[in-house]
Amino acid sequence: MTTITSPIKVRKKPNVAAHVFLVILIVYFLLPLWWLFVASTKDPQGLFTGTGGALWFDKNFNLLANIQELVTYKGGIYFRWLGNSALYSLLGGVGATVLAVLAGYGFAKFAFKGRDFSFAILLGSVMVPLTALVIPTFMLMSQLHLTNTIWAVILPSLLSPFGVYLMRVYAADAVPDELLDAARVDGSGELRTFFTVALPLMRPAVVTVLLLSVVGTWNNYFLPLAVLSDQNLYPVTVGLGGWQALAASNNGGGTSLYTLIVVGSLISIIPLVIAFLSLQKYWQGGLSLGALK
Amino acid sequence: MTHPAAVLRAPSRRRNLRRPWIGWLFIAPFGAIFLVFLVAPLAYAFYLSLFSKGLATGTIFAGAGNYIKAFTDPEFLSGIWFVIRFAVILIPIQMAVSLAAALVLDALTTRLSRFARLAIFVPYAIPAVVGTLMWGFLYSPTFGPLTDLFKVVNQSAPEILSSGNIFGGLMNIVVWQWAGYYMIIIYAALRGIDPSIYEAARIDGATPRQIALRIKVPMISSAMALILVFALIGTLQFFTEPQVLRPISNGSITSSFTPNIYAFDLAFRFSQFNYASTISFSLGIVVFIAVYIFLFASRKRRGGLS
Secondary structure (H helix, E strand, C coil): CCCCHHHHHHHHHHHHHHHHHHHHHHHHHHHHHHHHHHHHCCCHHHHHHCCCCCCCCCCCCCHHHHHHHHHHHHHCHHHHHHHHHHHHHHHHHHHHHHHHHHHHHHHHHCCCCCHHHHHHHHHHHHCCCHHHHHHHHHHHHHHCCCCCCCHHHHHHHCCCHHHHHHHHHHHHHHCCHHHHHHHHHCCCCHHHHHHHHHHHHCHHHHHHHHHHHHHHHHHCCHHHHHHCCCHHHCCHHHHHHHHHHHHHHCCHHHHHHHHHHHHHHHHHHHHHHHHHHHCHHHHHHHCCHHHHC | CCHHHHHHHHHHHHHHHHCCHHHHHHHHHHHHHHHHHHHHHHHHHHHHHCEEEECCCEEEECCCHHHHHHCCCHHHHHHHHHHHHHHHHHHHHHHHHHHHHHHHHHHCCCHHHHHHHHHHHHHHHCCHHHHHHHHHHHHCCCCCCHHHHHHHCCCCCCCCCCCCCHHHHHHHHHHHHHHHHHHHHHHHHHHCCCCHHHHHHHHCCCCHHHHHHHHHHHHCHHHHHHHHHHHHHHHHCCCHHHHHHHHHCCCCCCCCCCHHHHHHHHHHCCCCHHHHHHHHHHHHHHHHHHHHHHHHHHHHHCCCCC
């Protein structure tokens, strides 16, 4: 208040440098996306020998034709993959969130024998690299004849120790014990207390955990790659990766496959980018939950 | 600080202790998944790793044999060595980029800074497979801008996917993919600092740079520790990016490039499931120990504060 003039003077110079720095960062982080959009509008020839170079449009604007080819290629298998991704990430993400919310609330708000010990185990399991579990999980599932089914992707995706940790941290602060006690005194059962009193208070953390686990499942590659062999069950990540390997292995013959990979990549990132842009106010605060403790 | 709350909390604790099963009931669904998809695979992998299977011998008990083989296997060790080197070089760069971005974004409230925050974060929402595909195209002399770019200075474009450059090529992809996520975590922690501290420092004559380095950075050390652990766990289990680049890398990404790729190839190309389990289990142990050592060391160092 008293130093109204001096901070402005001090800040004026670094502001230019700071803005230049930000512009460089924006260019770097958006460059691949710009390339992807531009490349999606090119026909196979344009992709290889475009008139405008790699970072500008070709003379032919071929985006709609590319999408059309994607729709018809192999009976529209790409959109099947996209649907699978949506199914896996919704069921896996929602399921993981439900489990994490219940367990986090249980850890935060109930005192019982073995609580501290089991929470210590949970914290330790956050350090276990989940991909090291993929091959053992595959072998366990093949014993149970579950490989090559949607459950082989969805069920392991329900495991989110970090989500439980976040929910516990959040519930411990956001849900006052007095409120729970008041509800109990009024004769509310534990489940009803949870749904009507605790859950609404935990909403910001619930959205964060939901977003994290949906993104985690949507982006997952190793697990579905290992447990699925039927192309019709692939999520979009495994499908596109397979096309890439195919296109690379028969160089010239894979020419038109490259346009499908490019336009397929573009379409596959749209749903999550939109989800993040529209849910900004939730995740911007929520993602730091774990860090504040 | 917790004492008054603890006193208030006492009655509910007592009530719950009378019915201890309610707490377990809330945890049970997650507990079941935890047992089936974390404990059981680990136990099964450990069990499998104790046996070896040969065409002539059939399945025989090998004891620690597979582990002795793994930790003297040059292919496994070179993979471990690669991910450790990768982590040691990548993580400081990644933290520097995300910290610098977060500090600048915290100091500015312009329209450009709001847009930059989103632009830097967007790669997090993009699957690693797609991110890697895009950078693979950008690196390619055919599809990418490098050939045209280097033509301007009469040079031929570098082969980023060659065995000499692949390290940097992969590092760039990972920084691009994750820096925004870490930046958001740091940024949110910075927003949580009481601004009156800056005012006090300014009155004492601190420059903006001093405020950033001497006040802001120390105050967000727990956020930095969290992302360091994330980055360490993520890097040591490196799989998707090199696996996706592999078909176009002309052999510079080998079948034992990282431990996870090695385990994947052993299992699905060579059907050596016992040895693949050993590699997976060993990787899990290496990561667990690495993270534990880091947490222990950082807790000891910050012990006086917390």
